[in-house]
Amino acid sequence: MPSDRAAPPHPATHAVAGTPGEARGVNRPASRTGGPLEGVKVIDLTTVVVGPICTRTLADQGAEVIKVEAPGGDILRYLAAGCRTPSMSGKFINFNRNKRGIVLDIKKPEGLAALKRLIAGADVFVSNVRPAGLKRAGLDPAALAVLNPRLIHCGIVAFGEGGRYAGRPAYDPIIQSLSGVAGTFHRATGEPRFVPMVMTDHVTGLVAAQAIGFALYRRERTGVGEAIEVPMFEVAASFVASEHLGAASFDPPEGPTGDARLLSPDYRPLPTKDGYVTVHPNTNAQAFAFFDAIGRPELKDDPRFDTPIARTENAEAYFRVRAEELALKTTAEWLQIFAALDVPAARYNSIDDLLEDPHLADVGFWQVESHATEGRLRRARTPVTFSGGMRRESLPAPRLGAHADAILAEAGYSPAEIAALRASGAVP
Template identity: 75%
Template sequence: MSGGPLDGVRVIDLTSVVVGPICTRTLADQGAEVIKVEPPGGDILRTMARGSRTPGMSGKFINFNRNKRSVCLDLKQPAGMEAMRRLLAGADVFVSNVRPVALERLGLDHASLSVTNPQLIHCGILAFGSAGRYANQPAYDPVIQSLSGVAATFERAVGEPRFVPMVMTDHITGLIAAQSIGFALFRRARTGRGEAIEVPMFENMASFVMSEHLGAATFEPPVGPTGDNRLLSPDYRPLATQDGYITVGPNTDAQAFAFFDAIGRPELRDDPRFCSATARTANAPAYFSVRAEAMAQRTTDEWLKLLSARDVPAARYNTLEDLMVDPHLEDADFFIMEDHPTEGRLRRTKTPNQFSGGMREDGLPAPRLGENSREVLREAGYTEAELDELAVRRIIVEPEMPRESAA
């Protein structure tokens, strides 16, 4: 028993890289039993990410696959597919980021699986939705950033297209998929029926971008150009101080007027460009320019003290290294140190969201490839003799190195 809100929910996870594992890690962190089914070569993230102590256990894989068990199955062999179907027969949720045409060939599409398990919730995380002409095309995060307009927002802001230096579309889509599964579990609790969920990366990111930047084109005919000129201003960024950077965010009239007082420019309260939220939005480049010029006049600590005293939203600029020693995160015990059975001492992030009804208590380390193949299939009814036969035929794969602490 995990103790989390999804305690008792069994998830079969046929995903790889980031978008799917983020979804299933979210479910696992909330108490779901997640069984990660991997091919004989394993999830590519095991080896493609920088940083590892032993082969197949990259830091990125470890971070995205905690609280899961790994079963390594060769689904190209009939006996491997039979084992997969036996796992799905007892599952609540099936998550994949395999293209629909491939799932249909394998007989793992919703229509096929619902015959034997009508309560199964089948979540397909796709690059593109099935209704459009891009359906079944492959894509990764940068392709979606480019196609959905994420890269174009940088061109509008700083003069050249750029990618957000994170796999942002994977993270966002993975979290939306986890949310959608939660919705489907709620409906199943009321109706007793499972269903298919389609979660496309492109459409979700296009919605994400255009919800921000459709703007005046919301109206037909448009009453102005697309794009939020505040967010697309070159000065919408951390601002240089005398000794570093700071970010300020005075949005309401009270905050903006307090900011003008703090920088010694109280007359800007009555400037028609800045006297209201509407005016400041219309004149965002000029407003941001005032902010940038002012911040350069003092140190970061001086500004934080002045702005905090006036209740103006502001924060220092954190590098990745700064984030690891941020005092608020230290107060919240955000970074957790733990010992992995084979990888030694590790640092991981805490699950940020808390439930008063209880959180998962039996945290599991990220698994080695096929680490749990026998125990999971044993739970599905396989005998030891059958498991030995599957292992000899390489239909299941188990880790070769013994489970003991890394030196």
């Protein structure tokens, strides 16, 4: 969600002129991370999931990401059970890899000035602080454009600033409820429910990372930065509308909203004799092969099922046929039959099954890394690959404030100035 983290009025700050690479007082070492975003520096003032997903995506592609936390740290550090260290939850570790970390108390003038010095030497600033808080601190797009004209300023908010909900706090369940995500379950099952993961945070974070990439591309051509607003509600509503606006896409509507196939209660893994299987024939060739597989070839000539439009209009009956027939054989038997006929099908994986999935083992999806304080950790590698090169180094998620001295030194602070920041409490 956009953070409630408030910021004080804008005090005097260290002014830096020129482009980030030329900024006075900034010692910016050449990046050696590899990946398509090598050389891009990101200041990450985000918490929980939506912002860290965005900045982790940038980091995984080679960006140098500096995570700035308030004293006490990102609350995600503490929102999980089964931690080896109370401030290093599994979720925090997963969402904050490949980042370096610093703690700044931006309620203190010295801490806010230090943050602005970091931003002056950066390419991208990402926050999920509410816009009013950013403006009070002088971290709003207009103020930072003066400080760093090449800066890409990405603000992840709950609701777009042009609407009546602007400025309200929200977490993923609020957005799922308001955007129609929970409503899709209501239509399908008779009861509104949430997707049991913070789906709208994930989706919005990925959209924000995409938008930043586009803005960086435009800056390569224009030399000028820009501000990006990424509102969670509008992003989630867009996804729901794209899928379920349906016949209401026409004005006036040609029929009801909703994709009947996706809203069917049988749109799910279906029981077999010994477990579950998912089968999803879509084209005529696949659907007709499925009818052969279940021993019902006569259904190929059934007007309810003989075309994609007919199967969509009769989704409830089509899915009922699937459910009835799949219960007659074991999962292994069905998978063998469907594979021989090239019908899209898969076994059902629980969350625990993912850890042992053979395909994920083949592609090296699960990786083991060693953390200085947390020991051996399992992580999912970034699923995207680039033929031009991937990030070469892997950084475990940082302990709270772990890289403060190095980050400040790179921003031009002398050892004496760093000591003074610590003495003031601006850098705990």
